[in-house]
Amino acid sequence: MLKERYDFKEIEGKWQKYWEAENLYTVPDFSQRPKYYCLEMFPYPSGKLHMGHVRNYSIGDVVARFKTMKGYNVLHPMGWDAFGLPAENAAIKHGNMHPAEWTIDNIDTMREQLKQLGISYDWNREIATCHPGYYKWTQWLFLQLYKHGLAYKKKAAVNWCPSCATVLANEQVKEGSCERCKTIVEKRELEQWFFRITNYADRLLDDIKLLEGWPEKVKIMQENWIGRSEGAEIHFPIEGLEESFTVFTTRPDTVYGVTYMVLAPEHPLVEKIIDDKPQAAEIREFVNNVRNLSEIARTATDAEKIGLFTGGYCINPMNGEKVPILVANYVLLEYGTGAVMGVPAHDQRDFEFARKYNLPIRIVIQPDGPDLDPDTMAEAYSGDGKMVNSGPFNGTPKEEGIKAVINYLEEKKLGRGVVNFRLRDWLISRQRYWGAPIPMIYCPQCGVVPVPEQDLPVLLPGNVEFKPTGRSPLADSPDFVNTTCPECGKPARRETDTMDTFMCSSFYYYRYTSPRDENAVWDREKVNGWLPVDQYIGGVEHAILHLLYSRFFTKFLYDVGLIKNIEPFTNLLTQGMVLKDGAKMSKSKGNVVSPEEIVATYGADTARLFILFAAPPERDLEWSDQGVEGCYRFLHRVWRLVAPMSEELLKAPSGFDGKPAGVNREMRRLTHATIKKVTEDTGNRFNFNTAVSAIMELVNGLYQYKELPETDRDPAVMREAVEHLLILLAPFAPHITEELWAGIGHRDSIHRQPWPEYDPEAIIEDEITIVVQLNGKVRERVLVPADITPDKMKELVLAQPRVQNMIEGKQVVKVIPVPGKLVNIVVK
Numbered sequence: 001m002l003k004e005r006y007d008f009k010e011i012e013g014k015w016q017k018y019w020e021a022e023n024l025y026t027v028p029d030f031s032q033r034p035k036y037y038c039l040e041m042f043p044y045p046s047g048k049l050h051m052g053h054v055r056n057y058s059i060g061d062v063v064a065r066f067k068t069m070k071g072y073n074v075l076h077p078m079g080w081d082a083f084g085l086p087a088e089n090a091a092i093k094h095g096n097m098h099p100a101e102w103t104i105d106n107i108d109t110m111r112e113q114l115k116q117l118g119i120s121y122d123w124n125r126e127i128a129t130c131h132p133g134y135y136k137w138t139q140w141l142f143l144q145l146y147k148h149g150l151a152y153k154k155k156a157a158v159n160w161c162p163s164c165a166t167v168l169a170n171e172q173v174k175e176g177s178c179e180r181c182k183t184i185v186e187k188r189e190l191e192q193w194f195f196r197i198t199n200y201a202d203r204l205l206d207d208i209k210l211l212e213g214w215p216e217k218v219k220i221m222q223e224n225w226i227g228r229s230e231g232a233e234i235h236f237p238i239e240g241l242e243e244s245f246t247v248f249t250t251r252p253d254t255v256y257g258v259t260y261m262v263l264a265p266e267h268p269l270v271e272k273i274i275d276d277k278p279q280a281a282e283i284r285e286f287v288n289n290v291r292n293l294s295e296i297a298r299t300a301t302d303a304e305k306i307g308l309f310t311g312g313y314c315i316n317p318m319n320g321e322k323v324p325i326l327v328a329n330y331v332l333l334e335y336g337t338g339a340v341m342g343v344p345a346h347d348q349r350d351f352e353f354a355r356k357y358n359l360p361i362r363i364v365i366q367p368d369g370p371d372l373d374p375d376t377m378a379e380a381y382s383g384d385g386k387m388v389n390s391g392p393f394n395g396t397p398k399e400e401g402i403k404a405v406i407n408y409l410e411e412k413k414l415g416r417g418v419v420n421f422r423l424r425d426w427l428i429s430r431q432r433y434w435g436a437p438i439p440m441i442y443c444p445q446c447g448v449v450p451v452p453e454q455d456l457p458v459l460l461p462g463n464v465e466f467k468p469t470g471r472s473p474l475a476d477s478p479d480f481v482n483t484t485c486p487e488c489g490k491p492a493r494r495e496t497d498t499m500d501t502f503m504c505s506s507f508y509y510y511r512y513t514s515p516r517d518e519n520a521v522w523d524r525e526k527v528n529g530w531l532p533v534d535q536y537i538g539g540v541e542h543a544i545l546h547l548l549y550s551r552f553f554t555k556f557l558y559d560v561g562l563i564k565n566i567e568p569f570t571n572l573l574t575q576g577m578v579l580k581d582g583a584k585m586s587k588s589k590g591n592v593v594s595p596e597e598i599v600a601t602y603g604a605d606t607a608r609l610f611i612l613f614a615a616p617p618e619r620d621l622e623w624s625d626q627g628v629e630g631c632y633r634f635l636h637r638v639w640r641l642v643a644p645m646s647e648e649l650l651k652a653p654s655g656f657d658g659k660p661a662g663v664n665r666e667m668r669r670l671t672h673a674t675i676k677k678v679t680e681d682t683g684n685r686f687n688f689n690t691a692v693s694a695i696m697e698l699v700n701g702l703y704q705y706k707e708l709p710e711t712d713r714d715p716a717v718m719r720e721a722v723e724h725l726l727i728l729l730a731p732f733a734p735h736i737t738e739e740l741w742a743g744i745g746h747r748d749s750i751h752r753q754p755w756p757e758y759d760p761e762a763i764i765e766d767e768i769t770i771v772v773q774l775n776g777k778v779r780e781r782v783l784v785p786a787d788i789t790p791d792k793m794k795e796l797v798l799a800q801p802r803v804q805n806m807i808e809g810k811q812v813v814k815v816i817p818v819p820g821k822l823v824n825i826v827v828k
Helices: 008-021 051-069 085-093 099-116 132-147 197-210 216-226 252-257 270-274 280-291 295-299 348-357 398-411 524-530 545-559 595-602 604-613 625-651 662-685 688-706 715-729 734-743 790-798 801-807
Strands: 035-040 073-075 151-161 166-168 186-195 228-237 244-249 260-263 307-315 322-328 339-342 415-421 440-443 447-450 482-484 491-494 533-538 569-574 578-580 767-774 777-785 812-818 822-827
Touching (some): 008 604, 008 734, 035 051, 035 524, 051 073, 051 578, 051 595, 051 604, 051 662, 099 595, 132 151, 132 447, 132 545, 166 186, 197 228, 197 545, 216 569, 228 252, 228 339, 228 398, 244 252, 244 339, 244 415, 252 398, 260 307, 270 280, 270 307, 280 307, 280 322, 339 348, 398 415, 545 569, 595 604, 595 625, 604 625, 604 688, 604 734, 625 688, 625 734, 662 688, 662 715, 715 734, 767 790, 767 801, 790 801, 790 812, 790 822, 801 822
Parallel strands (some): 035 073, 035 533, 260 322, 533 569, 767 822
Antiparallel strands (some): 151 166, 151 186, 228 244, 307 322, 440 491, 482 491, 767 777, 812 822
């Protein structure tokens, strides 16, 4: 017997315990059902869920529940991206607290919150990247990359965050600042470990075409970050030195227009060029100043471009001309070759630089029409035209010229055609404690030696000082550092850097298939049965970092035979942010809404329903207290509709005697039209807001139907409508629907019910409203049979008294019926 009042606290706690006791969401690896892998990006265990989490996980839960009811075997796991700086910083802040203790406490808190929201996770598959059983395989995968020549160590100028006291990958620097703490990033020379993601640049770019289920904006972001460009490398000998440097250009057709050369201040040849020059001291001071600037400060479009003449010259190999060599702040050693040829007539940045420093401008591409004049040009010309002032290539059209110059360079061994990428190798070394140790050993006799696989995991030591000093805290732990060489058995030392946490998150979705396997990274049959992920859900802020790294890992894993899929995620949904007062929720703005408070005040079903109803999932959602109240009132309406009828519904037949007619047919039509709408909006478009809106309309229709005299209502129609209402609402509000479902006599969980199919005949309307137009203007509306013929439409409309009044005294020229829509009467 259902209670009169909707008590969400009692209901939600009751059913959460039931689901856990019944293992309702435990999923078998092998099933006769088709597989469906639904996954939300796993969170960092910061301690408390925020509304962005609630939105992400509620979206995923609706998809998982819907697909389960549609007959799929759904994998829907959850875990924790548990390594990283925040835990270490919290340990420093709280004195003697260990990062592991802080992390595990936060995981316990967030797991409980997720269970309170009623999310349908298979908790038997839970993982945490900081657990030795997980990071053993992080280290194992590092060794596989090393074994295949994709992990290497080199000294390089790296991005250094002075606040975090660690290096950052290029992708973790946003507008010159640390993505995490916003501190301005510096450059440092350090020995670091890298992954050769550039070896996969072509495949990462070409296979974007396979990502048909990804948002276009994410694909464009990845294309731009990989940044493929075709052109030529040209070798420029240095006057007075037996050396040359190489320039990459996408416009080899303009090589005759080079009037100056610019090197990055960090270029290794700068010191040799200025060695005996009077301006050497000035150049060295400039180089030191520029090296401390961030990349964004040097390359921003509005940044001042500063250059100095080195005193040296190079030789243009195409015409033998001496070309002055400058150093400038806008040229970076990390991009291209660290050298840029200045063609001011045909590149706007070069043009502005040449005007500033009074450098020559030479036209080498002349458009059709009036000739360009270097003395009067207001801007560089980059359009089409023919080569001029270019020796044997004069008169060659631009596009042909590019190919012709490349062929000449290769024939004369002065350069070659190449493809360049903006993408740089992935820097994974971190000088902090709370991460997976890099499993490498340094032996004075044997050199760099990988840790044998049978010795994994290399465990993090427990007693370590976490204070950031600029080098890894592990370096100050003798018990960790000192080891023996696995090859010669002599004393050796361990690598003390830890891995970038994006390493851990680049394969976690594979580990969910075999989370407790101690002997293999995963079971091949299981991983190939579940992958790729069918639906991935998370923030667009991960478009370059996590998603690009995951694609790289997947291609490597495919190459070495560990998986059969070549892309990790078939479909991607990037949900919008949750805003309040027009701004992203943050403690600093004082506009944070606590999920705990909402759940405590209104219940988990209300929190979920609002977050799904307030906006389409891919758009930002504006928080509304009134909206939350509205969803709470709606759930009360559902309760007040069903609970009082529970005994009546228990007695109602489950089938129909004959064909319902009149108001009963209309009620059935609304029920099945709602099934069709909710199915399409939930399954095909993820338009959860319109799906919920349709359910609300069905509730309104049921209230009106319920008010009819009992003699007019068909109990079977009512039962069908209420049961379907509850099933349609179940993915959105799982607790209240489970309680009402049991209350009307069902013993099995509502979440194990098949998703209803709509009856096409039931949604056909008996009557429809058509428009009556007079000379194209709407003048009347008429109710007609839904299956009326065009001739009958004309006849019925012309017989209407109001229509006869409209055409009285006028000549009817023609009557044009449009079936199902209108009748247009043309008069004069």
